[in-house]
Amino acid sequence: MVKKKYATHAREPFFEIANKNIKADSKVxxxxxxxxxxSNYCKRKDFYLFDGNQDTVNFLKEENxxxxxxxLPILPFENDFFDxxxxxxxxxxxxxxxxxQTLKEMDRCLKVGGFIVVSAPILWSGFYDDLSHVKPYSPGVFMNYLVGKNKNSRTREIVSEDYVCDELTYRFLENKNPSILFSNKNNKFLVKVILKGIEILKKMGLTSYERxxxxxxxxxxx
Incomplete structure (x- = not known):
């Protein structure tokens, strides 16, 4: 079941997930x-904001x-510094x-009891439309290198086994062209039947989504 709240590429519903783990005295x-x-969403001006663009940094310094x-991967902060x-x-x-190396740096800087919250795309039909995208990373990467799952598939040393996954929420978009989901495109009759079924479901208020x-x-x- 897709929650309509997360059927969006807006950032705010996912900021909320992180914000609920932040206390008034948290170092973030x-x-x-x-x-x-x-930081604006959280209404905080004391967050530590790290960016690689000088113009962006100059802009942020005006109010933070x-x-x-x-x-990245270097984080210029002390060990066990952030909540x-x-x-x-x-x-x-x-x-x-x-x-x-960034995972290792985040682990180094994080206090025991603290949280790492990452939002990212997976490999979906529009991922490589952005030329700045290098590679999609699945949630399994975090489970593998921070929790210690799937030991047989690890090609680098584990970063830590000291984490648990508290929450995993997926993001969706409505599938505007559902025919691309079907690999058997040579069977035009089957595709036509499926698309007709999707059209009927849409009229009933239902639709298909891509993760x-x-x-x-x-x-x-x-």
């Missing part, structure tokens, strides 16, 4: 802060106290090596 890092939408210019690390639509722009991304909440338990 937003990696790839951009225009500051997440903790703004840092840098390039929550937020990273929205950043990891898909990283090569596997940089992503792996396009996720938000995962990882909690460091020790």
């Amino acid at each position: 890092l937003d990696i790839g802060a951009g225009s500051g939408k997440f 106290t903790n703004v840092f210019l840098g390039e 929550l690390i937020h990273c929205s639509h950043v990891v898909e722009h990283l090569t596997p090596d940089v992503f792996y 396009t991304g996720f938000t995962i909440v990882m909690r460091k338990i020790k």
Whole structure:
């Protein structure tokens, strides 16, 4: 069952997932802060905002106290410093090596009891329409390298086994062209029947959706 709330590419429903794990005294890092939408959503000016664009950093400094210019994977912060690390639509722009080192850096900077919250696209029909996208990473990557699942498929050393997944929420978009979902395109009659069925379902208020991304909440338990 698709929750209509998450059938969107708007960021706010997924910001809410992260925000509910933030307390008044939490130290929060937003990696790839951009225009500051997440900190603005949370109504906080004391978040640590990290971005690789100098113009963006200059803009953020106009209204925020903790703004840092840098390039992943290096995070210029002390060990065990943050209560929550937020990273929205950043990891898909990283090569596997940089992503792996970034995971290690996030783990280093996070306190025990803290949270890593990542939102990212998966491999969907529109993923490579954006030329800045390098590679889609599934939620399984976090389960593999931070929880310790799927040991036989790991090609790099585990980052940690000290995390649990508190929440995994998927993002969807309405499928505007459902015929692309069917691999048996040579059977035109079958496709026609299926599309007719979809048309009937739409008239009944039902529709088909494509899973396009996720938000995962990882909690460091020790």
